[in-house]
Amino acid sequence: xxxxxxxxxxxxxxxxxxxxxxxxxxxxxxxxxxxxxxxxxxxxxxxxxxxxxxxxxxxxxxxxxxxxxxxxxxxxxxxxxxxxxxxxxxxxxxxxxxxxxxxxxxxxxxxxxxxxxxxxxxxxxxxxxxxxxxxxxxxxxxxxxxxxxxxxxxxxxxxxxxxxxxxxxxxxxxxxxxxxxxxxxxxxxxxxxxxxxxxxxxxxxxxxxxxxxxxxxxxxxxxxxxxxxxxxxxxxxxxxxxx
Numbered sequence: 001x002x003x004x005x006x007x008x009x010x011x012x013x014x015x016x017x018x019x020x021x022x023x024x025x026x027x028x029x030x031x032x033x034x035x036x037x038x039x040x041x042x043x044x045x046x047x048x049x050x051x052x053x054x055x056x057x058x059x060x061x062x063x064x065x066x067x068x069x070x071x072x073x074x075x076x077x078x079x080x081x082x083x084x085x086x087x088x089x090x091x092x093x094x095x096x097x098x099x100x101x102x103x104x105x106x107x108x109x110x111x112x113x114x115x116x117x118x119x120x121x122x123x124x125x126x127x128x129x130x131x132x133x134x135x136x137x138x139x140x141x142x143x144x145x146x147x148x149x150x151x152x153x154x155x156x157x158x159x160x161x162x163x164x165x166x167x168x169x170x171x172x173x174x175x176x177x178x179x180x181x182x183x184x185x186x187x188x189x190x191x192x193x194x195x196x197x198x199x200x201x202x203x204x205x206x207x208x209x210x211x212x213x214x215x216x217x218x219x220x221x222x223x224x225x226x227x228x229x230x231x232x233x234x235x236x237x238x239x240x241x242x243x
Contacts (some may be wrong), residue, residue, distance in 0.1 A: 007224035012205045020203055022240050023183040025119050026173040029062055029130035031189040031209050032118040033112045033139055039103035039225035047096045049057050053079045061210050065131045065164035065193035067157040108144055111230035114149050127173040131164050133157040165192045170200035194220035
């Protein structure tokens with residue numbers, strides 16, 4: 001429990017808030033709720049190498065949380081100093097989606113369903129905050145996380161102007177359910193998502209569910225870094241009880 005107390009002290013120091021009272025949990029999807037980043041990185045790497053972009057597969061873990069349009073634009077500018085057109089972005093993202101759908105079916109992250117169920121049992125409202133627009137995963141949320149992420153409790157790539165690392169996605173999530181930063185926790189797995197959550201003022205939990213080291217998540221500003229979703233599942237009741 002000392003780790004939680006230290007994390008809350010870190011959050012209070014960086015935000016200036018005096019009390020954390022958890023009423024909403026704002027949760028990323030890929031690499032957090034679902035063990036899907038292996039497929040995403042494979043699809044992105046296939047797409048971009050076909051286009052002649054110099055890249056590595058692992059670098060796409062660092063872009064997790066960005067919208068597809070932002071990822072495409074970043075790599076286009078880096079490779080050729082050009083901004084892709086809206087039509088190019090639409091076509092490329094469609095192709096990336098097809099490649100993702102050819103990959104093996106992804107599973108919920110171990111511990112995620114139990115953790116979300118505990119949040120609901122503690123009367124914490126859950127909100128999806130994702131940079132993804134991947135229907136093959138989004139369409140599964142209601143069945144695999146019942147009662148947690150209805151259509152009115154989702155912030156996706158389709159309904160933000162500024163994606164992660166901008167704070168807009170997390171601020172919009174709070175607005176959807178009428179909570180303030182001191183009433184909100186954010187659960188992430190990548191530096192860009194952590195930066196977005198931290199900038200929103202939410203108490204930010206980062207999980208090392210992929211190859212990104214804990215040090216990178218700490219450097220992005222996370223208040224609490226844990227080695228897995230299962231480790232968060234063990235702590236979530238205690239975190240929800242703090243007032």
